[in-house]
Amino acid sequence: MHYVFEPGLFSSDPVHTAVLIGSVTAVVSAVVGVFTVIRSQSFAGHALTDVATTGGSAAYYFGIAPLTGFIGGGLLGAGAMEVAGVQRVRSRDLATGIVLGAATGIAALFLYLDTTTSATTGATQQILFGSIFTVEASTIPVVSGLSALTVVSLAAIHRPLLLGSVSPELASARGIRTRWVGLAFMLSMAVAVGLSSIAIGSILSTALLIGPAATALRLTRSLASSIALACVFGVSTTLLGILLAYDSAYWDSSSQGLPVSFFIVAITFAGYLCSGIPSIRRDSMKRQRRTDDRPSGDAPVPGVTS
Amino acid sequence: MFSGFMVNAWEIGSIVAVVGGVVGFFVVLRGAAFEAHAIPNGAFAGAAGASLIGASTLLGLGVFAVGAAIAIAFLSRRGRPDVVTALALVMMLALGAAFLSQTNQYEPEIYSLLFGEVLGVSSGEILPVAALALGSLVAVGVLYRPLLLTSLVPEIADATGLRTFPIELAFLVILALATTMTVPVVGALLIFSLMIGPPAAARCFTHRPGIAIAGSVAIALVTVWTAIAAAYATDWPVGFFVGAFSAGWFGIGRAYAVLSTRTRSQASDTAPSSQEGPAGPDVNDTETYPRGCRRWGTTWPGRLQAGSPEC
Numbered sequence: 086m087h088y089v090f091e092p093g094l095f096s097s098d099p100v101h102t103a104v105l106i107g108s109v110t111a112v113v114s115a116v117v118g119v120f121t122v123i124r125s126q127s128f129a130g131h132a133l134t135d136v137a138t139t140g141g142s143a144a145y146y147f148g149i150a151p152l153t154g155f156i157g158g159g160l161l162g163a164g165a166m167e168v169a170g171v172q173r174v175r176s177r178d179l180a181t182g183i184v185l186g187a188a189t190g191i192a193a194l195f196l197y198l199d200t201t202t203s204a205t206t207g208a209t210q211q212i213l214f215g216s217i218f219t220v221e222a223s224t225i226p227v228v229s230g231l232s233a234l235t236v237v238s239l240a241a242i243h244r245p246l247l248l249g250s251v252s253p254e255l256a257s258a259r260g261i262r263t264r265w266v267g268l269a270f271m272l273s274m275a276v277a278v279g280l281s282s283i284a285i286g287s288i289l290s291t292a293l294l295i296g297p298a299a300t301a302l303r304l305t306r307s308l309a310s311s312i313a314l315a316c317v318f319g320v321s322t323t324l325l326g327i328l329l330a331y332d333s334a335y336w337d338s339s340s341q342g343l344p345v346s347f348f349i350v351a352i353t354f355a356g357y358l359c360s361g362i363p364s365i366r367r368d369s370m371k372r373q374r375r376t377d378d379r380p381s382g383d384a385p386v387p388g389v390t391s
Numbered sequence: 392m393f394s395g396f397m398v399n400a401w402e403i404g405s406i407v408a409v410v411g412g413v414v415g416f417f418v419v420l421r422g423a424a425f426e427a428h429a430i431p432n433g434a435f436a437g438a439a440g441a442s443l444i445g446a447s448t449l450l451g452l453g454v455f456a457v458g459a460a461i462a463i464a465f466l467s468r469r470g471r472p473d474v475v476t477a478l479a480l481v482m483m484l485a486l487g488a489a490f491l492s493q494t495n496q497y498e499p500e501i502y503s504l505l506f507g508e509v510l511g512v513s514s515g516e517i518l519p520v521a522a523l524a525l526g527s528l529v530a531v532g533v534l535y536r537p538l539l540l541t542s543l544v545p546e547i548a549d550a551t552g553l554r555t556f557p558i559e560l561a562f563l564v565i566l567a568l569a570t571t572m573t574v575p576v577v578g579a580l581l582i583f584s585l586m587i588g589p590p591a592a593a594r595c596f597t598h599r600p601g602i603a604i605a606g607s608v609a610i611a612l613v614t615v616w617t618a619i620a621a622a623y624a625t626d627w628p629v630g631f632f633v634g635a636f637s638a639g640w641f642g643i644g645r646a647y648a649v650l651s652t653r654t655r656s657q658a659s660d661t662a663p664s665s666q667e668g669p670a671g672p673d674v675n676d677t678e679t680y681p682r683g684c685r686r687w688g689t690t691w692p693g694r695l696q697a698g699s700p701e702c
Contacts, residue, residue: 186637
């Protein structure tokens with residue numbers, strides 16, 4: 086037991102905060118992530134973290150509260166993507182890319198101004214990578230409140246959103262305004278991503294948005310069970326990652342320990358890879374059956390079985 | 392402005408613009424913007440790893456970029472490409488964070504890897520970049536026709552017996568090589584702007600692939616040159632100007648496309664219809680039948696926008 090939970094784990098305040106913030110953001114990211122993966126908007130989900138970061142660096146420069154900067158940046162970015170044509174499937178990646186390119190350019194400017202006008206070191210790394218262990222406990226209520234708001238607004242639009250994602254023609258035939266529903270989703274995704282990128286950094290934000298949701302969607306088809314599974318994956322990955330990161334400082338007295346983001350992402354990635362195993366086995370069994378049925382030694386056509 | 396270290400900046404900026412314009416055309420055509428973002432960004436971890444073990448930065452970047460390209464191509468065969476790309480990106484970034492946590496990296500170095508220091512290029516850096524640039528241009532030239540066909544009409548490419556997977560893999564490796572060389576120069580985040588904005592703008596002005604590539608290179612060159620000049624004048628980072636100008640070009644292209652379709656539809660409304668129905672496809676109409684694709688003897692289903700991001 087002592088080797089699993091290193092001394093001071095349960096009495097450390099940063100760990101308490103990290104566990105709370107990590108779990109809340111993991112749940113919101115998982116819920117938003119399921120829709121993001123279904124709608125194939127992973128790129129937008131990732132790009133919004135960078136756009137939110139631009140807002141964060143601007144807030145740093147102007148002396149506004151970082152949270153306002155992150156969420157404001159995300160919302161502006163989502164609006165800009167809508168203008169650039171993110172609602173059409175064919176131009177979706179392009180629109181996202183244009184906004185992302187412009188936003189990173191602006192981020193470069195603000196980070197440059199930040200580092201030249203003030204002598205604070207670590208601003209670049211802090212804004213770009215973030216750390217779950219440096220979150221202030223005072224941000225917990227705000228983060229939780231906005232997270233709840235995001236989940237509630239998604240719950241309100243989930244039916245038209247799902248229909249619009251799976252079959253846009255059917256949705257518009259039913260009188261659903263797919264464009265507005267899509268925009269509402271983009272905005273709630275922007276809030277969720279802005280929150281998670283300030284709370285846990287932009288790497289973890291994307292990892293927890295896409296990883297658990299994609300893993301869950303590979304294992305189950307129904308919306309409710311995939312959201313539930315994604316939440317379970319997200320929270321357990323986060324907790325395990327925090328535990329391992331805390332422990333890693335004790336593994337080798339000479340090293341400084343590894344960042345928590347590394348562990349969480351590694352577990353998420355491994356989980357996604359493992360979730361592909363059932364489908365590989367199904368495919369190979371199918372292929373086996375087909376070659377058995379075939380009298381001559383005709384090779385199976387690859388790519389047809391999926 | 393045209394002396395000393397600025398000469399290097401102009402030279403390397405021009406090389407990067409040419410490669411970004413050519414490779415970027417296919418990035419836009421194939422809808423591979425996410426891959427174009429993820430590969431150079433994630434390769435940054437390779438640079439961090441290389442500095443940890445004392446290897447050359449360019450080598451670290453190259454290994455990670457090509458590794459990422461191969462991993463994305465293979466994993467995309469059984470999974471959503473966007474999900475795979477996102478996860479590969481965060482995995483590499485997390486590795487980068489782990490490498491950085493083990494060193495006391497000087498912070499401006501991170502900044503320059505992400506955003507680039509085109510004004511601080513030494514003449515020794517130009518040769519490897521030029522070599523890689525030439526390599527990726529030659530590769531694009533060799534693969535031009537299959538790349539175009541698989542980008543535009545993957546179904547027809549399948550039907551003609553063209554294997555799409557090796558071409559996808561080759562394309563991602565070219566993308567990796569082209570971005571690797573540019574990361575230390577213009578930064579991971581800004582080569583991306585050059586690969587998206589200028590080609591997307593060029594596609595709004597013409598539907599012919601050859602002209603679009605030439606236009607994309609021209610716009611990329613103008614973007615880089617004006618960005619370097621503006622950075623020299625204002626002392627602000629080059630990356631900001633590259634990002635802003637690229638997005639601006641896209642805006643201009645979109646406006647042109649909207650205006651020209653509006654005038655064209657007005658013209659076709661007023662023009663008298665001389666004959667009833669289409670009189671069979673006219674293969675000499677290079678606008679409808681891009682020249683690069685007639686070789687396969689396929690019927691071309693439409694304009695260049697088939698299966699690709701529209702303007």
